[in-house]
Amino acid sequence: MPLHILLPLVVLGIAGIAVLLHLIGWSKPATLADDAAAKRAWLEEFPDDPPKRVVLSHDHHAALIETEKGHGVVWPMGADTTARYLTDAKISRTGKGLRIDLPDYTAPRIHLTLDAEEANQWPSLMEHPA
């Protein structure tokens, strides 16, 4: 197929599908129903490290996890979640919550949406054992 047809087709196709999916309402981030759901989401990534403690965010979109090995977070990847340990993390405040910079090519930046109280509390929970 000639490039001058293929290229607009691909660009418009991707843009069109993106707009359609968004209008249907399929851009909502994953929600963690309760502590048990957050625990399950963590175990999906780290089946050998059961959480000792779970702190679910007030909006149910993220969770702080503590295990034998340290602290980690579960956060939404679109409609699903993923999780990482916070080893060597740089944590900073943003207007909407916290930003976590990790030395991890597959998860370099995590933006957590938190209320003011959580954004104040979580950094200390992330650094010190409870």
Place this chain on the structure above:
Amino acid sequence: MAQPDGAPRMTDQITFPDVVSWAVPFFIAAILIEVLWIAMKGKGGRYETRDAVTSLIMGAGNVASGLLLGFIAYGFFMVLWALTPLDLGTSWWVIAVCFVLDDLRYYWVHRFGHRIRWVWASHVNHHSSQHYNLTTALRQTWTGTFTFMMIVRSPLILLGFHPAMVLFCGGLNLIYQFWIHTEAIGKMPKWFEAVMNTPSHHRVHHGRNARYLDANYAGVFIVWDKLFGTYVPELEEEKPDYGLVHNLGTFNPLRVAFHEWVGIFKDATQPGITWRDRLNYCVMPPGWSHDGSRDTSEEIKRKYLAHHPEKRGTPGF
């Protein structure tokens, strides 16, 4: 190109249509139909905007990388073509045999893609979505050329299948695999499931469940997995959980495309390990580590069975 003795070859100047790019309008239409189907029925799969856009960009990038780097593999094939005295021509049955043999080639390249980290670094991105829908089919590698897996096609060229025909068959193979990336279709008729790769078989391949790891490498014909012992059926009681053993925390297409190459580089260049370890980080199965701190799929299955001993001997274990 002429044979050494100067006699013209049967298939001197042949052109096959670039089937994958012609299929793009069909891909877009089919995705729209699947989206509307799921939206109306409320079942049959899941979509998420950013995930789908990333998959589609990976697909576009795959075509672009083919345009930029395709000459390397094609040049290699043309060298082999110049060397071989064999020429099978382009009759319909030769194309049919070529298609079947190229599907066998696909099986092995795909199996290497999951068992050799160097090749996995390219293939991993096809598995990096936690979704399984028609856009997942288009989440294709940008770095296939660097795996050197074109070598696996050498026997076909040397047997006398023209490179353009082999690539044509490879294109058809890829197009076949598009429609099986869906949860909207349960099981196909029994005879079809027995011979062909289907949505059900390929859902297993995309599952990160311990049971489903390293199974169903087929492209078009599932018979290869049955023949080589890698077939695992989709079980009613165990839904595939899609994605990677360690799921990505980014939708950035550049990171999706290159993350495992970066991982190999970091592992192989770390201080204090032997040269053998460095090589092993490139060629051993994904999850291999010099100190055993990570899990390969065998280890994941072993750990799973330790917790669920009753599942020993069931499919995939």
